[in-house]
Amino acid sequence: MEPATPSWLPEGKTTAFALTIPVDCETVVLAEGRRFAQHPLPMSHQVYEIQRGVPRLLGMLDALGIKATFFVPGWTLERHPQLVEPIVGAGHELAHHSYSHRPPTDMSESEERADFERALEVMAAFGVTPAGHRAAYWSASSRTLDIVAEYGLRYDTSLMGDDSPYLVRRRDRDVVELPCHWILDDFDHYAFLPQPRIGRNVEAPQTAVGIWRAELDGLRRYGGLYQLTCHAFLSGRAGRTLALRGLLEYALSCGDVEFMTCGEAARRALAAPPARPRAGVTETQ
Numbered sequence: 117m118e119p120a121t122p123s124w125l126p127e128g129k130t131t132a133f134a135l136t137i138p139v140d141c142e143t144v145v146l147a148e149g150r151r152f153a154q155h156p157l158p159m160s161h162q163v164y165e166i167q168r169g170v171p172r173l174l175g176m177l178d179a180l181g182i183k184a185t186f187f188v189p190g191w192t193l194e195r196h197p198q199l200v201e202p203i204v205g206a207g208h209e210l211a212h213h214s215y216s217h218r219p220p221t222d223m224s225e226s227e228e229r230a231d232f233e234r235a236l237e238v239m240a241a242f243g244v245t246p247a248g249h250r251a252a253y254w255s256a257s258s259r260t261l262d263i264v265a266e267y268g269l270r271y272d273t274s275l276m277g278d279d280s281p282y283l284v285r286r287r288d289r290d291v292v293e294l295p296c297h298w299i300l301d302d303f304d305h306y307a308f309l310p311q312p313r314i315g316r317n318v319e320a321p322q323t324a325v326g327i328w329r330a331e332l333d334g335l336r337r338y339g340g341l342y343q344l345t346c347h348a349f350l351s352g353r354a355g356r357t358l359a360l361r362g363l364l365e366y367a368l369s370c371g372d373v374e375f376m377t378c379g380e381a382a383r384r385a386l387a388a389p390p391a392r393p394r395a396g397v398t399e400t401q
Contacts, residue, residue, distance in 0.1 A: 122280060122339045124381075124388040129374040131335045132381050133367050134294065134343045135184040136273070137173060138250070139199060141165050141192040141349070143217035147252070148312035158309055162349055166196050169352020174202055176361050180368065185378040187213035187250045190235035193242065200242045209377040212239065212249040212269065219255035232263050247379040250274055254296060261286045271382035279340040281385035292382040296343050299331055306350040321359030328363055336372055341381060 121127055145158045152158055177184055186203050188210060193200065203210055214220075215235040220228045232249075239246055248271035249264050251257075256274040264272045265286035272284075273294040283290045298304055305324035307315025328344060335342050351360050367373045376384075 124281065124384040125339075125374055128372060130337075130339045130372040131332070131374070132341050132384075133332075133373050133375045134341060134378050134381050135177075135182065135364070135375070136187060136250075136343060136345045136378060137170075137184050137351075138187045138213060138345065138347050139165055139170060139192055140189060140213075140217055140347065141196060143189045143191050144314060144349075145309075145312060146191075147217045147219075148314070152312060155311065158311065161309060165348040165352060166199070169348035169350075170199065170202070172352050172354070172357050173346070173348055174206060174208075176357055176364075177208070178206060180361070180364055182364060182368075182375050183208050183377050185209040185211050185248075187211050189213050189217045189252075190215035190238035191217070193238050197242070200244070204242075204244065209379045210239070210244050210246065211378060212236065212246040214252045217252040219253045220251050220257035220260050221255045223257070225259055228257060228259060229263060232267070236267065247271065248273060248294070248382060250296075261291055265289050265291050270386070271378060273343065273378055279335060279338075281341055281381060283385075290386065292385045294341060294343060294378055294381055294385075296345065300328060300343060301345040302347055302350045302356070303345070306347075306353075306356065321356045324356075325359045325363050329366065332363075332367060332373070336370065342373075343378070 121129055125132055142159055142162045145152045145162055186208055188199065212235055215231045218231065223231065246269060249269050251260055251274040254274045261272055261284055271292040271294055273296055275293050276295050276297050278295050282293050284293050302324060303315060305317055305319040308318050309315065332342055346360060351357060
């Protein structure tokens, strides 16, 4: 039996491929403690994104004709404003990823709101109105979707309740949830730092890409959203970028895979509404 085309995808397509690139830069270290600002090793590890990772990934995407969604904390934009034009100017999406990269689950309600609003203010200063949001570490609090809806963002991508877009009703409006999953995150394959301890993983790129390709083939069979998360300080390393390019070239060759930004996926989902989550799922309450 051939997989049916999901209602929100073009005819003949089984899978939406949304490549997402977080550019956390120093925030992922500083969120663990401001003392690390005085540690040259982890800080240089994160600044690699600016020096090599982002330019390398942008060059690869340009060569392949693929548009991605870049999730960039407000602090990163303030510290490295030169990021904005290469991303936005090339037609990629720039989305909300907090201000400080602190998990909402570690903040009070007032702290989370202030952090969210500050990121919006920074993006507005660059002329960017984000369509969507991703919580730091995907650690949305019970309040996060309310804030996303209150400020009129179209989508969130922090939850894991399906492998296709679904609607969550908040503040009397629908927020599209674009589900993510650890299996499609390079952090669990590549992240390594002694201090702060953000990870202990150094896998061969072929291992990571093998897992990602198997999941892509699975979704091509069942239909859905394939959202791959590749951090610029991790997948922007030379050998990893080459392996990622091989996966993207494979997806382009499949014929039933449609590349799109998260914003485009959310727009399509709203135009052809998918089902809501089952009653009783916490995020809908």
